[in-house]
Amino acid sequence: MKPRAQSSLRVAVTTAAVLGAAGAAHAQDQIRVVGSSTVYPFSSYVAEEFGATTDYSTPVVESTGSGGGFKLFCQGVDEDTPDVTNASRRMKPSELKMCQENGVEDVTENVIGADGIVFAQSKQGETIDLSREQITLAVAAKVPKDGELVDNPYNRWSDIDSSLPDREILIYGPPTSSGTRDAFEELVMEYGSEHIDGYDEGYTTIRQDGKYVPSGENDNLIVQKLAQNEAAFGIFGFSFLEENRDKVQAATIDGAEAKRDQISSGEYPISRSLFFYTKNAHLEEVDGMEEYVDMFLSDQMIGDRGYLKGIGLIPMPQDQIEKERSEWEERVKVSASDLEG
Amino acid sequence: MTDRISLTPSRHLKKRYRAEKRFKACCIGALVLAMAFLVLFFTDMIRQGYSAFYETQIRAEVTYNEDTVEFAMDSVSEEVFPLVSRAFFRGVPRQVENNPDLMDTTQTQWLTAKADVDQYLKGHSESLDPEMKASLEQLQADGDVGYGFNTGLFFSGDSKIPSNAGLWSAFVGTFYLMLVVLAISFPIGVATAIYLEEFAPDNRFTQAIEININNLAAVPSILFGLLGLAIFINFFGVPRSSALAGGLTLSLMTLPVIIISTRAALKAVPQNIRQGAQAVGASRWQAVRDHVLPLALPGILTGTIIGIAQAIGETAPLLLIGMIAYIPDAPGNLTDAATVLPAQIFTWAGMPERAYVSLTAAGILVLLSLLIVLNATAVILRNRFERRW
Numbered sequence: 001m002k003p004r005a006q007s008s009l010r011v012a013v014t015t016a017a018v019l020g021a022a023g024a025a026h027a028q029d030q031i032r033v034v035g036s037s038t039v040y041p042f043s044s045y046v047a048e049e050f051g052a053t054t055d056y057s058t059p060v061v062e063s064t065g066s067g068g069g070f071k072l073f074c075q076g077v078d079e080d081t082p083d084v085t086n087a088s089r090r091m092k093p094s095e096l097k098m099c100q101e102n103g104v105e106d107v108t109e110n111v112i113g114a115d116g117i118v119f120a121q122s123k124q125g126e127t128i129d130l131s132r133e134q135i136t137l138a139v140a141a142k143v144p145k146d147g148e149l150v151d152n153p154y155n156r157w158s159d160i161d162s163s164l165p166d167r168e169i170l171i172y173g174p175p176t177s178s179g180t181r182d183a184f185e186e187l188v189m190e191y192g193s194e195h196i197d198g199y200d201e202g203y204t205t206i207r208q209d210g211k212y213v214p215s216g217e218n219d220n221l222i223v224q225k226l227a228q229n230e231a232a233f234g235i236f237g238f239s240f241l242e243e244n245r246d247k248v249q250a251a252t253i254d255g256a257e258a259k260r261d262q263i264s265s266g267e268y269p270i271s272r273s274l275f276f277y278t279k280n281a282h283l284e285e286v287d288g289m290e291e292y293v294d295m296f297l298s299d300q301m302i303g304d305r306g307y308l309k310g311i312g313l314i315p316m317p318q319d320q321i322e323k324e325r326s327e328w329e330e331r332v333k334v335s336a337s338d339l340e341g
Numbered sequence: 342m343t344d345r346i347s348l349t350p351s352r353h354l355k356k357r358y359r360a361e362k363r364f365k366a367c368c369i370g371a372l373v374l375a376m377a378f379l380v381l382f383f384t385d386m387i388r389q390g391y392s393a394f395y396e397t398q399i400r401a402e403v404t405y406n407e408d409t410v411e412f413a414m415d416s417v418s419e420e421v422f423p424l425v426s427r428a429f430f431r432g433v434p435r436q437v438e439n440n441p442d443l444m445d446t447t448q449t450q451w452l453t454a455k456a457d458v459d460q461y462l463k464g465h466s467e468s469l470d471p472e473m474k475a476s477l478e479q480l481q482a483d484g485d486v487g488y489g490f491n492t493g494l495f496f497s498g499d500s501k502i503p504s505n506a507g508l509w510s511a512f513v514g515t516f517y518l519m520l521v522v523l524a525i526s527f528p529i530g531v532a533t534a535i536y537l538e539e540f541a542p543d544n545r546f547t548q549a550i551e552i553n554i555n556n557l558a559a560v561p562s563i564l565f566g567l568l569g570l571a572i573f574i575n576f577f578g579v580p581r582s583s584a585l586a587g588g589l590t591l592s593l594m595t596l597p598v599i600i601i602s603t604r605a606a607l608k609a610v611p612q613n614i615r616q617g618a619q620a621v622g623a624s625r626w627q628a629v630r631d632h633v634l635p636l637a638l639p640g641i642l643t644g645t646i647i648g649i650a651q652a653i654g655e656t657a658p659l660l661l662i663g664m665i666a667y668i669p670d671a672p673g674n675l676t677d678a679a680t681v682l683p684a685q686i687f688t689w690a691g692m693p694e695r696a697y698v699s700l701t702a703a704g705i706l707v708l709l710s711l712l713i714v715l716n717a718t719a720v721i722l723r724n725r726f727e728r729r730w
Binding site: 040043047062237246 | 432466467501502578582663665667677691692695
């Protein structure tokens with residue numbers, strides 16, 4: 001029985017050594033950021049700049065989606081919970097409640113700018129103007145007809161409105177897990193269905209008969225598909241449009257062009273604000289956290305001539321940036337009443 | 342009698358030959374198809390990726406003085422500034438700090454160009470700001486535009502500035518991860534296999550263990566990620582995104598591979614080796630340690646290397662334990678946040694900037710080369726040291 005004892009001893013020693021090392025490691029000198037994949041490129045850009053120009057180590061930025069970010073962020077105030085979470089939508093009151101139940105009481109909310117969602121097609125095709133109502137009718141699972149909701153019968157854009165081109169309906173868009181999909185449903189379909197007679201309330205179910213193709217989280221793939229098929233449309237964030245203007249163009253929505261100024265002024269209707277939330281309980285424990293947020297809110301980053309504009313962020317007007325900064329300086333706490341309505 | 346056995350090929354025989362030929366053709370066809378896909382994949386990756394291995398550089402006079410340390414954009418001429426990667430200007434104060442002799446001098450340097458310029462010159466993108474195009478043409482005419490090896494691809498970490506992005510932090514992360522996987526799964530795997538093969542009685546219990554180990558080898562890798570998250574991170578408190586958490590998780594995946602291949606290698610050692618050793622008075626443990634194990638070692642190592650190679654290419658379980666993230670600094674120890682090569686490739690594939698397309702392909706080529714080296718080592722080990730009985 002001796003050999004058995006020896007081999008199991010070796011196993012025990014190895015396991016103990018590994019777990020011992022794990023237990024000892026807890027001190028935190030690195031900022032941890034989680035959250036929205038839309039804010040991720042901006043947040044990691046700031047993180048890189050922060051790491052390269054200060055003596056603090058580069059923050060770790062993880063793209064978990066807005067909802068996943070809140071879940072991690074609101075787990076508690078332990079050192080190993082994230083310090084900052086990014087979101088492409090506002091925190092929900094239920095999420096704040098979860099935070100508070102776990103002791104995360106003091107949270108500051110900041111807006112960094114906006115992001116537009118574009119409805120794009122191949123550059124080769126003719127320019128097109130669409131209304132949110134028309135897009136809703138093209139993607140909804142059920143549409144009103146003769147007073148009742150029926151399965152979407154439209155196969156071509158000209159079926160929806162005779163002024164639209166006789167062109168097959170084919171839309172590549174984000175899958176259900178995506179924040180872009182949430183925003184699209186809210187900003188286009190909810191608005192659209194409320195302005196079409198026949199829907200009783202906001203309708204956001206997307207058709208599943210192959211006219212709308214959920215295309216994974218990789219927007220580069222959608223751009224490639226559009227370049228190959230002139231009839232197709234794609235739904236993705238403004239920064240992908242900016243980078244691929246030689247291949248794709250965006251439809252104008254309700255007459256407004258998908259351009260920076262129009263999105264910033266709110267004239268272009270499909271845009272949303274981008275947020276980050278800071279866990280103030282960690283400010284003292286985590287080195288450089290304050291400086292990181294300061295840098296994020298500086299003109300150098302989110303200002304009208306800031307770096308983030310170059311990678312697709314739509315900057316806010318100057319007075320709003322200043323308001324965000326003063327709210328951060330005063331560490332204004334998010335409360336449930338802010339988040340409702 | 343002789344009449345009944347005809348030596349001329351009968352119809353039946355011809356039919357059998359035809360069937361054999363058809364079968365052979367099918368097999369060759371399958372091989373050709375597999376090769377064709379492989380060649381297609383490789384040529385596509387090389388076509389997309391080769392250009393990331395070199396970069397556009399611009400020769401410029403760089404002035405280092407107190408002003409330019411503060412406003413780095415003034416360190417080069419106005420025409421050159423928009424063409425040069427921002428990573429250079431950001432680094433000017435550091436450069437002077439590390440090398441004070443630079444202060445108050447003017448140096449002629451080859452600077453890495455901005456990704457837009459690089460992509461334009463490589464023909465990947467047609468659009469370039471007309472003003473930049475004009476100054477670029479002027480520089481080209483003067484011979485101040487050149488190409489150099491993209492050292493940053495191997496020696497700098499991830500970056501949101503495409504011309505500055507590289508694989509270094511992913512290399513180091515992969516190395517640490519493999520260290521952990523090796524340190525855990527090799528001893529545990531080999532010990533388990535030796536026990537099961539050499540010492541354990543053959544009963545219901547050991548049979549159940551065997552079935553479970555074989556089953557474990559086929560479990561989808563994402564489940565190991567969930568397990569790693571629940572046990573190592575949430576229960577034992579291993580830091581999220583660390584090489585230790587990743588290594589422990591991937592060890593679970595590699596263990597069955599090592600156990601199965603070690604058992605196969607032990608099984609291949611003939612019974613008479615054990616009997617011979619025991620006949621001259623060696624204990625069972627001595628026979629295993631001095632005779633069976635050394636003979637089985639090449640097979641064990643081959644299995645281990647293949648298991649490690651599999652772990653290197655794994656991405657899905659790492660998603661859950663936070664290793665697919667923006668981590669540009671190379672980890673200094675096992676508990677620092679780390680990323681790995683496949684995770685880096687995954688991150689780059691989703692970036693909007695055009696330059697990341699070729700970076701992604703280049704990353705894939707590097708990862709594939711690493712895997713080919715590892716697998717070739719396994720084959721060489723096997724061929725050189727394996728004994729046939």
